[in-house]
Amino acid sequence: MDWLTKFPAMDTDRLTALKKAIDLSFREFTRAYGDTFDTLLFPVQWFMFRVEQLLTTSPWPLVILAFAVIAWLASRDWKITGGVVLTLLLIGYFDMWEDTMKTIAMTVVATIMAIILGIPIGILMARSNRFQAVLNPILDVMQTMPSFVYLIPVVMLLGIGRVPGLIAVMVYAIPPIIRLTNLGIRLVDKDVLEAADAFGSSNWQRLKNVQMPLALPTIMAGVNQTIMMALAMVVVASMIGVQGLGLPVLKAIANQYFTLGIFNGLAIVGIAIIFDRTSQAYGKRLQKHLEVVHG
Template sequence: MEWFYKFPHMDDTVLRNLKKAIDESFREFTRAFGGTIENMFSPLKHFLIAADHFMTHTPWPIITAIILTIAWFASRSVKTVLGCLVTLLLIGYFDMWEDTMQTVAIIFVCTVMSIMIGIPIGILMARSDRVQKLINPILDVMQTMPSFVYLIPVVMLLGIGKVPGLLAVVIYAIPPMIRLTNLGIRLVDKDVLEAADAFGTSGWQKLFKVQLPLALPTIMAGINQTIMMALAMVVVAAMIGVQGLGQPVLKAIANQYFTLGIFNGLAIVGIAIIFDRVSQAYGKKLQKHREISHG
């Protein structure tokens, strides 16, 4: 009756040999192609360094003015702009400005990458049910996989540094971008598409002049969710060399510095609220514009 209480499993020796074979294969792949893969990501590294340099070396009043201007044009709300200003001033006052700007730089690069990769994949999913059925299970795995697991293959391939951390953040944060792009295009009114067909528009014209503009509010929601997930991953990615607010949080955990952890954690929350409010306000503005144009 032992099998009833203890789940039958593979023989320990066979299981150990299987794991060893997989690990050795991955190491061989890393040794053979690691350098080539690293060179492929060289432009991304330069982009990240440039964004980081801009955010950390530009005087704080200019950065603050840029962020407040973006917040105003996105929301047209004095309340949102004042909230952004107070948050940024508090971050600077408590000496977390440089770490925060490094975090903003990596979130910016991560968001740009997620948009560049996620929107085309979302479009492919929206145009083909077969592609959607193929990609959906992959996205399910990506969204349920523990965030620490993403670090293992990335570190084995590229080592420790900014680019591996960035890739781990992108892999973790991109699923909402893909899903909501697909959803937004699929939710476009069929009558509108029939009208576009009646005017003789080509497939590309219909995509860029009808479907994507009408799906933009939903795509903006995807960008919002991607940013939130990227911020959640920043602390984990700090383990493999990503600079920013995650590093002090890890230091606080290792040395039991309560206030250091809380202050930097609150700075992450503050940045998250800024990104969330601004992107949501812009999404609502797009939605309102869409409703007016249809009305």
């Protein structure tokens, strides 16, 4: 490591000065525009609060029935539907219902935001090789960056609370939906696209009527991965005040409460299995339907 001593002290001083300048600039940016971001994110905060309120204040049999109906409509599988009901009953029996509903609300809202932002970005990537070349390194960084790092700029900009945690979860979870939307559209058979062009389809008609329907199974796989990453971020986001199952896990780590950590961790696993099995079953049904339509 002798080569390290060859760097002049001036370079170290410059690097330190650069770091301080970046930190100072970001602090000034947060002071100047923090309130603006709070105002812009008010609709997200309102939506998050409403979803959480709906899940936590509704009678638990009605909530379980709603989840069972959604699972059945998505999968048409009694085993998956029964698994959803059993998992939610066990969560309620072990007194983790309210925290679980808050975690589900956070996951659902973060996933919806990721879909709304991620699918258009994925479409743009599929339509432009140059845009894809620019965005791919950014997505690589986003997917390899430690999850704790996402909290730093969000907390500096928005403070501590549900909305900053929601933004951190959404940003952490959005890369899969972008990548798989791009991949799904690019994998559409060129012969099908040529046939659409031969019938005089515009770019919008080709995207809406041909590319998006055929890419839907791949996009659904992206949605599935986005949900899984959002759930993985829940415990980390609890460090900045996000309520839900992550807070008891954090408390268990700090105070060495074994059963508290294990039970809440298993509840997170249960939610992940519910979302995973339901979304995968829906993706498979969608794939079979498209094969029948286009086969």
